[in-house]
Amino acid sequence: MSAVILPRSKNATPMKLVPRYERLKQLAKRFPELDPSAIETCLTMLRLSNELTSAYEAHFTRHGLSQGRFVVLIQLFIAEDSGESLSPAEIAELSQCTRATMTGLLDTLEKDGLISRADHPEDRRMYTVHLTARGREFIQGMLPDHYRRIATLMAPLSHAERDTLRDLLAKVSSGIPALRDP
Amino acid sequence: MSAVILPRSKNATPMKLVPRYERLKQLAKRFPELDPSAIETCLTMLRLSNELTSAYEAHFTRHGLSQGRFVVLIQLFIAEDSGESLSPAEIAELSQCTRATMTGLLDTLEKDGLISRADHPEDRRMYTVHLTARGREFIQGMLPDHYRRIATLMAPLSHAERDTLRDLLAKVSSGIPALRDP
DNA sequence: GCCAGATGGTCAGGCACCGAATCATCTTGC
DNA sequence: GCAAGATGATTCGGTGCCTGACCATCTGGC
Structure with a gap:
């Protein structure tokens, strides 16, 4: 099991999102579960995720792959x-x-x-x-x-x-089960 | 133009990848353009990207969305x-x-x-x-x-x-044109 | 006024992936 | 040595999104 390989993801169903901080704080009043800094960070990741995936795909398309x-x-x-x-x-x-x-x-x-x-x-x-x-x-x-x-x-x-980035990403990765689990 | 929204990405065509550092160094001998730390970081991002997107989708599926x-x-x-x-x-x-x-x-x-x-x-x-x-x-x-x-x-x-993570992601984002450009 | 171009919604066709079902072959336990 | 189950590849049907072409309606310059 070696590898230098790539990604997976079913449908990159995504969409970009532009977090509006004041909007979040306003919503947070009605939803106490809302953690603005968590949402903002999560949205930033999702947005980059999609940018990166789509740029990657464009790059491969140029080579016919x-x-x-x-x-x-x-x-x-x-x-x-x-x-x-x-x-x-x-x-x-x-x-x-x-x-x-x-x-x-x-x-x-x-x-x-x-x-x-x-x-x-x-x-x-x-x-x-x-x-x-x-x-x-x-x-x-x-x-x-x-x-x-x-x-x-x-x-x-x-x-x-x-190095720092990889560490932080690993921490996010450790939290992912929270999304799927119950 | 407000927003608290989400992602986009055409085909989450992806696949996970498990970087093997010694493999990379071996390949780097043949391809001087290969920067092992860049690849490793990039692959880590792509992998997380896919994990996150797919967990997100699973989360929404549970709610019927x-x-x-x-x-x-x-x-x-x-x-x-x-x-x-x-x-x-x-x-x-x-x-x-x-x-x-x-x-x-x-x-x-x-x-x-x-x-x-x-x-x-x-x-x-x-x-x-x-x-x-x-x-x-x-x-x-x-x-x-x-x-x-x-x-x-x-x-x-x-x-x-x-905060650090968002900063670093913004830096990656700034490099994305390199993937699409010429 | 009126027609050229911009803008808005839709449709048809395509792509990349998945899960479940199917069929062939191998392996195990007896 | 032979059934029962495991494992491998494929097919089929479905999903979510895209692009490009289409028609309808609005707008601006003359």
Whole structure:
């Protein structure tokens, strides 16, 4: 279970929101459960979340990919680098999507000639997935631009700030069960 | 243009990713553009982004809503609170979705009896949207749970940490054009 | 006044994902 | 060695959102 991969999320159903602090305080009078600083921070995150996801998608579109397709390619690229081969279920696990979704991704990647499916030597229920020569060239060709853009995206933050950010995000992450739970 | 609203994002196409630091350093030898700390931070954000979006959606599903439908209701709730009324295009603008999407959201909300459409007094191209009594009760009924959950989500962070987090997110936001641009 | 362009709502078509059901194959316990 | 259950891939139907094209209505300059 390695990975250098990407995201998941069903429908980025989202919408942006512009918190209005005085509005929140006004509403807080009627709803004592409302914590203005929590809402403001949460909304800021959701907004960035959507901006980032949509910019990411635009970036991949420029290369003729979607985020999902990119993740599959990079997973294969990394795995083959270590001489491993992957099954659809393994890629789905690494990419955090369902096997049903993976079937669809692989179908279009195969149609585009970027990957191929080969019989699994031991288990006839599965097969293994491989980059074609064209697929390998393709991903190698786009990685420099990809990495350069991410470096630029994060350039406004110092290394110390990046560390702090990851810490804070981890704390938010620890609170997420509160949203789903009961 | 007020707001206390929500997200947007076309396809939450995403997938989670588990950065493997040594893997990154290995790849960095082949791709000098790769900045491991930038990638790690970016992947952490994307992962949280997806977790958060999907937990948010699960939360709304429990109340029989989607994020989009919730945003419409809360916008109407806030607007009517100030005695204003909104047109579909205004709600779309506030919610950061297209007018076409708003048509669909309003259709289902109207079918569920939560909102109603009324002729616009001056412009026959448009109409105004209003919460029904049922719609108002409904949103009031769910807001305490909603606000309580967000407060719990953010509970792991102190107020100072929340301020820091918002600052850092704003810096990331400023780098986003690098993803889309050329 | 009147027509060109702006603006508002809708429709059709598409995309990316999911869950549940299905079918094939493997594995276990006996 | 053989059923019962586990596991893998696929298909089908559904959701939520998008873009682009459409028609209706309003507005401004002449």
